[in-house]
Amino acid sequence: MNLLLTGAGGGISKAILPELQALGYTLLLTTRAADALKAHCEAQGIPAKVFPADLTKEEDVHALFEWVAAQGGVDVLVNNAGVAHAAAAWKLDAAEMQKVMDTNFLSAVRCTQLALPAMRTQSFGRIISISSVVAHKPSFGTSAYSASKSALEGYMRGVAIDVSTKGITANTIAYGYMNAGMLHDVPEPLLEEVKRGIPMDHFGRPEQIAAAIDYLVKSEYTSGQTIHINGAQWMP
Numbered sequence: 001m002n003l004l005l006t007g008a009g010g011g012i013s014k015a016i017l018p019e020l021q022a023l024g025y026t027l028l029l030t031t032r033a034a035d036a037l038k039a040h041c042e043a044q045g046i047p048a049k050v051f052p053a054d055l056t057k058e059e060d061v062h063a064l065f066e067w068v069a070a071q072g073g074v075d076v077l078v079n080n081a082g083v084a085h086a087a088a089a090w091k092l093d094a095a096e097m098q099k100v101m102d103t104n105f106l107s108a109v110r111c112t113q114l115a116l117p118a119m120r121t122q123s124f125g126r127i128i129s130i131s132s133v134v135a136h137k138p139s140f141g142t143s144a145y146s147a148s149k150s151a152l153e154g155y156m157r158g159v160a161i162d163v164s165t166k167g168i169t170a171n172t173i174a175y176g177y178m179n180a181g182m183l184h185d186v187p188e189p190l191l192e193e194v195k196r197g198i199p200m201d202h203f204g205r206p207e208q209i210a211a212a213i214d215y216l217v218k219s220e221y222t223s224g225q226t227i228h229i230n231g232a233q234w235m236p
């Protein structure tokens with residue numbers, strides 16, 4: 001089964017690639033830094049194919065999906081690309097918000113739109129978008145990030161309805177604080193404060209995320225949902 005992972009050069013992606021490979025997925029990866037990711041995969045013995053794309057650029061996303069078609073298409077799309085953002089609401093203007101939305105939300109819209117026609121034709125597909133606990137429980141300065149992930153979750157619920165008769169599901173996985181990637185950009189004192197708010201008392205192990213992705217691939221009756229992986233930090 002072909003799995004296309006966006007934002008594949010990131011910390012969480014690198015942590016879950018071995019698990020996804022072990023689960024039997026054929027890995028199609030996209031990142032802006034393709035050479036570095038190819039080198040990483042070679043060093044790790046992961047037989048992935050890598051295509052460079054900036055998902056904020058329409059032409060890059062079209063080129064990506066032409067390449068995907070040449071690889072045999074996509075069965076599972078994981079919209080993982082995202083950027084962290086911090087600004088107090090009184091300093092956040094619409095232009096800055098738009099940039100965050102472009103990467104965290106519209107990149108997923110671009111990829112989902114181009115993935116769906118072939119999924120509809122083959123009557124099978126899985127769209128999985130990556131959100132955050134911050135969409136549900138924002139902390140100071142996260143209004144843009146929180147809004148972009150909330151938009152993503154609402155979008156997945158709407159997509160789930162539109163494709164519900166076509167063997168396609170659309171879901172979101174909302175991570176808490178996982179020990180990889182953008183978490184490592186959070187200043188140490190803030191990290192300690194965040195950790196105190198996690199009942200399980202530790203950051204998430206990103207390797208486990210592959211199991212949630214695999215569950216959503218295998219569960220044909222789970223659609224329009226948000227799966228929370230957050231150490232009991234927040235509950236719906």
Ligand SMILES: NC(=O)c1ccc[n+]([C@@H]2O[C@H](COP(=O)([O-])OP(=O)(O)OC[C@H]3O[C@@H](n4cnc5c(N)ncnc54)[C@H](OP(=O)(O)O)[C@@H]3O)[C@@H](O)[C@H]2O)c1
Nearest residue numbers: 007009010011012032054055081082132175177178181182
């Ligand atoms: N780590 C956490 O605790 C945590 C918690 C909640 C949610 N998340 C979400 O999990 C996902 C992965 O995060 P991470 O922690 O692994 O962060 P990361 O290491 O910063 O990885 C994010 C990835 O997104 C990609 N990206 C950013 N802008 C892009 C663009 N314009 N076009 C294409 N790719 C772009 C980056 O690609 P390049 O390789 O091209 O730079 C990078 O590989 C994100 O959606 C994040 O919001 C993470």
